[in-house]
Amino acid sequence: IYAPLSILQLVSLYVLYHLRFADLPKMYLAGFGLLISIPCFVVWCLCLVCANRYAKQDLQLVENQRLERAKAALRKEQAHNFGLADSSNASSGATAPLVDCTEAAFREYELIYTA
Secondary structure: OOHHHHHHHHHHHHHHHHOOHHHHHHHHHHHHHHHOOHHHHHHHHHHHHHHHHHHHHHHHHHHHHHHHHHHHHHHHHHHHHHHHOOHHHHHHHHHOOOOOOHHHOOOHHHHHOOO
């Protein structure tokens, strides 16, 4: 996977090594022009769209995993409470929300990278 990038780095190092000092500004300007060219800009936009799509999928996955873990913990606690006390205490805790996921209201990574 990293072979093309490694080869590109080796080629660029070779070019930089054999380039004259007077030609360096022209090469840097050409590289900057390449970065703001239309094909490169389209690739940047495509990467942004894909990153946003996968971030939303990760957010859904994290929310589902947290809800499943909370439900499992609630079932375990209810089973424990049922064995020790009456079932009224166990049923009163089920009305509260299991997991609060509001910290990621605007940014997905706030939920994904929090415990």
